[in-house]
Amino acid sequence: xxxxxxxxxxxxxxxxxxxxxxxxxxxxxxxxxxxxxxxxxxxxxxxxxxxxxxxxxxxxxxxxxxxxxxxxxxxxxxxxxxxxxxxxxxxxxxxxxxxxxxxxxxxxxxxxxxxxxxxxxxxxxxxxxxxxxxxxxxxxxxxxxxxxxxxxxxxxxxxxxxxxxxxxxxxxxxxxxxxxxxxxxxxxxxxxxxxxxxxxxxxxxxxxxxxxxxxxxxxxxxxxxxxxxxxxxxxxxxxxxxxxxxxxxxxxxxxxxxxxxxxxxxxxxxxxxxxxx
Amino acid sequence: xxxxxxxxxxxxxxxxxxxxxxxxxxxxxxxxxxxxxxxxxxxxxxxxxxxxxxxxxxxxxxxxxxxxxxxxxxxxxxxxxxxxxxxxxxxxxxxxxxxxxx
Numbered sequence: 001x002x003x004x005x006x007x008x009x010x011x012x013x014x015x016x017x018x019x020x021x022x023x024x025x026x027x028x029x030x031x032x033x034x035x036x037x038x039x040x041x042x043x044x045x046x047x048x049x050x051x052x053x054x055x056x057x058x059x060x061x062x063x064x065x066x067x068x069x070x071x072x073x074x075x076x077x078x079x080x081x082x083x084x085x086x087x088x089x090x091x092x093x094x095x096x097x098x099x100x101x102x103x104x105x106x107x108x109x110x111x112x113x114x115x116x117x118x119x120x121x122x123x124x125x126x127x128x129x130x131x132x133x134x135x136x137x138x139x140x141x142x143x144x145x146x147x148x149x150x151x152x153x154x155x156x157x158x159x160x161x162x163x164x165x166x167x168x169x170x171x172x173x174x175x176x177x178x179x180x181x182x183x184x185x186x187x188x189x190x191x192x193x194x195x196x197x198x199x200x201x202x203x204x205x206x207x208x209x210x211x212x213x214x215x216x217x218x219x220x221x222x223x224x225x226x227x228x229x230x231x232x233x234x235x236x237x238x239x240x241x242x243x244x245x246x247x248x249x250x251x252x253x254x255x256x257x258x259x260x261x262x263x264x265x266x267x268x269x270x271x272x273x274x275x276x277x
Numbered sequence: 278x279x280x281x282x283x284x285x286x287x288x289x290x291x292x293x294x295x296x297x298x299x300x301x302x303x304x305x306x307x308x309x310x311x312x313x314x315x316x317x318x319x320x321x322x323x324x325x326x327x328x329x330x331x332x333x334x335x336x337x338x339x340x341x342x343x344x345x346x347x348x349x350x351x352x353x354x355x356x357x358x359x360x361x362x363x364x365x366x367x368x369x370x371x372x373x374x375x376x377x378x379x
Contacts, residue, residue, distance in 0.1 A: 220374065
C-alpha cells in the first residue's frame, strides 16, 4: 500500500472538490480524469488509482443525491432500471473487458465520447421538456418544476435500449478504468433518450454510486484502497458538491450542455493521447 | 396527475439515507485524518479510517436495500425484482472480495 504524502492528500482533496462540483452540475463523478491524474501524472499504481477514484465517485453520488432530494429531478424508476444494465455490465466485466487491449479500449472510449460530444452539441438549443400537463409522461417519464421554464414540465423516455446499452458499457468498464460511467450515461440519456439535461445529470449522479460500489468492494477486499487517501477525497467532494449544487440552479440547461460538450471533448482528447503513449 | 407523479417521498427517504451515510463517513474520515496528523499510524487512526471507508461503500448498498423494501411495501413487484437483481450483484462483489482475501 503506497504511503499517502501531504502533497498527494492535497491533490486528492482538490480532485475531490472538482469531482463533487462536476457531479452536481453534470452527473459525472470525474473518475475518467482522476485515474490518469493519479496513475500517469503522480505514478500511483493503476489499481490504487482506480480504487481511490471509485471511492471519490461513490462520495460524489451520495453527497450530490442527498443534497438534491426534494427537487424531483432524480428519475428513480429509470435510474433503478438502468442500474440493472450497469450491474449486468460489471458482472460480465471480467469476461468482456479483456476482449480488447488497453489501447483499443482507450481509442474506442475516445471515439464514443467524441461522437457523444457532437450529438449533445447539435441539441444545445433543443429542450426535451414541454410545458403541457396533459401529456402522459408514460411509465418511465416524469414531471418536475423548473424555474428556467417557469412551471411544471413533462418529458417522455425515448429509445430506452440506447440508455440500457450506455449503462451496460459504463458498468462493464467501471472497475477496469475506475470510473462511474456518468460520462457515457449523461450524453446518451440527454441526446438520444429524450431526458432533460437536469434530470439526466441528477439520475446519473444517483446511479454512479452503485456502478462504482461493486469495483470498490473488490479493491477494498484486495487491500488496494489506502484508507488515508479516502479522507481528503470525501472532504473535497463535500465541498465541491455543496458549491456545484448551488451553481446548478443558476445555470440554464444550454450552458450545462455546453459544459458537458467541453468535458466530453477533453475526455476524447485524453483517451487518444493515452492510447498513443 | 396519476399517483406515480404525486410528490414522491421515496426520493426524500433515499436522500436522507445517502446523506446520513456520507456524513457519518466524512466525520469518521475527517477524524481519522486529524488523528493521522496528530498521532501518526496508530490503532485509533486505522480504526477511524477503516470505519469511514466501510460506511462510505456501504451507503449505496443501504440505498438499494431501502429502495427494495419501499417497493415491497407498495407491492410494485417489477421494481422489487429489479432492486433485488442489483443487490444480488453487490453481494456477489462482497463474496468475491472475501474470497480474494483468503
